[in-house]
Amino acid sequence: MNRIALISEHASPLAALGGTDAGGQNVYVAQVARHLARLGYAVDVFTRRDAPHLPEVLEWVPGVRVVHVPVGPAAAIPKEDLLPLMPDFTRFMAAFMERHSMAREGRYDLLHANFWMSGLVAADLKRLLGLPFVITFHALGKVRRLHQGEADGFPDDRFAIEERLVREADRVIAECPQDEADLRDLYAADPARIVTVPCGFDPEEFSPQGRREARERLGLDPDELTVLQLGRMVPRKGVDDAIRGFARALRERGLAARLLVVGGNSPDPDPLLTPELGRLQAVAREEGVADRVIFTGSRDRAALRDYYSAADVFISTPWYEPFGITPLEAMACGTPVLGARVGGIQYTVVEGETGYLVPPRDPDALGRRLGDLLADAPLRERMGEAALMRVRTHFTWEGVARQLAGVYREVEQEAEGARPVPPAESLVERAFQSLMTTLTRSRRALEPQIEAAAEAITECFERGGKVLVCGNGGSAADAQHFAAELVGRFRIDGRRGLPVLALTADTAMLTAWSNDVGFDDVFARQVEAFGCEGDLLLAISTSGRSPNIVAALQAARARGLTTVALLGGRGGDALALADLPLMVASTDTPRIQEVHILALHLICELVEEQISTALPAHLPSALRLNPPGATSPLISAPIPKGANV
Structure with missing residues (x-):
């Protein structure tokens, strides 16, 4: 990680x-x-x-x-x-x-x-x-x-x-x-x-709420045209221009509407607490719309969705704006935006499609466009729908984070490649150096995860469960290697065999299912067949993007199995499906595999120590070689009905 x-x-x-x-x-x-x-x-x-x-x-x-x-x-x-x-x-x-x-x-x-x-x-x-x-x-x-x-x-x-x-x-x-x-x-x-990389909005936070319902929750007249200005109360945000343009639209069109101005240093719209409010209140009086403008003060972020949804039009007309997040949030609530043609606003608002753009510091142009919008309900509806589609397609925080993660990967790869390599260094020396670098980066991050994985596997065995393991290619070999060490032994002689199934080992099933149905769920099918609630799935993937690994983790989750994943790079889709992910800090597949093998060996050693100390040393070796309740070569007691084997 x-x-x-x-x-x-x-x-x-x-x-x-x-x-x-x-x-x-x-x-x-x-x-x-x-x-x-x-x-x-x-x-x-x-x-x-x-x-x-x-x-x-x-x-x-x-x-x-x-x-x-x-x-x-x-x-x-x-x-x-x-x-x-x-x-x-x-x-x-x-x-x-x-x-x-x-x-x-x-x-x-x-x-x-x-x-x-x-x-x-x-x-x-x-x-x-x-x-x-x-x-x-x-x-x-x-x-x-x-x-x-x-x-x-x-x-x-x-x-x-x-x-x-x-x-x-x-x-x-x-x-x-x-x-x-x-x-x-x-x-x-x-x-x-x-x-x-643009800014964004969170669909879980901002979405259309129904205009009348939002107004009722805010105590507003559900039938009155409503305009919203929301943001920091500083001169460069152009709130005075919004007030002047609003006044011009009312005068020129003979409209009855309300302007909400949300923001300030406190929930109380007190000019002593927010000095800019005093100037803006004076502008409203000067324009003759003091009774039409409501200064709300600041509002909790949880309340903003109702304000955006209650508005017929959102205004954002700063002098300059590097990006401007509030227009995105308004668009995410299905509200058209009347914005200044500056910075990021001219990028997010599509002129004539999701709203209108006007020059900064131009209340007359703002008033004309605001009048057009307030007088045309079908136009507002079309623009609101287009605005919602645009932001959901191009401007979510999830998408922003994924783009930033891509930038981070490029930078980290360049930083790794920038380390000086002596001209005479051989391929073998470079490989050893790369592995040592990966081990150093992974050591502290993986130590607690390896210990936690060993503990989870031990607890699975102690409650009578079994472990299923899967992977592709080199990871398939690692899965079988891991199973062999625990079914057999790793370091400690005389301990009981542990129930581990490598889902990569049944070639007849793998080839038949892949040929007849498809390869993407060869592991998921076996999880459905063998996995029981209380068992554990260990998935191994250097990228975390293999469809059959992802499907196996999904099937395990559905059946109540604990999921552990050995991953690399950024973990792919498998990362979110693992209860316990073990991430190798590299994007180099051979190095990831080599650290995976070390992690598997350490898990085997830790599990053996925990299992060994859990069993009394004086028990006959024949009993220690079999799970509690199973038939021993020396004891012919039957396996209890319903035992998980």
Whole structure:
């Protein structure tokens, strides 16, 4: 199992959204971490400790830990003031990673930095620890300065640091075509090291809910046209333009509608708590729509689906936007989007199909298009359906995580290939060196899994169950080898034979079923025939993608067998079907097989020790050579009816 360090110095996955420094990056980090974990990665998110009650390490969701880095006061600090804390952030991470690499958690394989200050930490850690890193900037300093001018509170040092990161990162993740173009044009980024991977949404979190029902849950008039603006309350988000455009649409079309403005530093829409709200409330009064605009304050993420679903139109018109996640979430709820023609919004919203695009800072153009949408219910319906189809096809977090995993694989393979090889080194020397590298990377990660697998197999035998083993090619030979060692003996003389069946050994069944029916379920068929609840299936595959291995694991799960899998690479589809996966940290098939053999030998040795100590030494050898209750050569007692043999 590979361990990834996600670095996000100011944007914690635990933060409440909508405040000054809590928005799309928080969502990105949280969802990428969750979905990488579902793919089998171990993920640690490193973020600054900004409250005194936060523990150093929080087990957040399965496979994901949040590590709170204790630099600066344990309180909120504007991200513009965090740069001086980054050397201490780097020192803490280096010590933490070295400490945990020596423990059972295993070493880290790659760093994924989010934002430029996290990138600075990653670049310095690369020099200290030799770890490769990728970076998602989320926003570029030169683009921000272009749009915000003197209102940009970040130091000029940011530009030189970003230029360094573009040179040193193993990959730069662009979030949309505009982001990629800015990296090339403003930072001279090497196109070969830029990979475009968009943001996404989670279908389990956002889906259409029924507009009337959503409005009723929110206490809104179910028959009133409703427009939604949702996001951080900062000037560059263009919420004032949304209010002015909304007012123009009502005046020019004579419509009755309501604008919901969701976001802020607290659930209470108090200008003292969120200063930008005071300015926006003044804009609503100036435009004569104060009674038509509802400022809700921040809302829990669980409530956002109802807000998106309740809206007839979603507005997102920032001055600039590196990507923009909220339009995706609105589209996922079947709501058309009226967006600014900037950054990622012009990539996700298809003009005239899933919504409309207007120039930023142009309330008149926004008002005209909003009027068109509010006046045409069939058009809104068509656009909402098209929007839903587009995001489900192209923009899910699961798909994003799989694309990132592909980037990680490329980077890790390049890092392995970059290790210097002496010109005179022979093929044999290279193979030994490759194996030693794979063993070193796998040792700490596999130790607890090997022990757990041996314990699971021992428990299976002790409750009267049996073990079924399967694999293809070299893994088929390994399956038969493993069965022979446990049915016979590995190291300890005199212990009883253990019930292990290699599903690869019955050539008549394998060839007949493959010829008459198909090869994809030759192992699943035998699991159905021999497997009983309480038994265990050990599947061996260097890739985890073999259809017959996947089918065997599915059949075992259906029959109540414990599933253990020896895998390599990223584990393929088999990974999610294994109760206990043992992952070899390599993509080189021969090296994976060699570590598999070592793991199987260790499991045999551990099982023998546990089985041996479980049986009294004074028992006659004939009894020790047979399972309890079975017929012995010296004792003619019958096998009990219903015994699992």
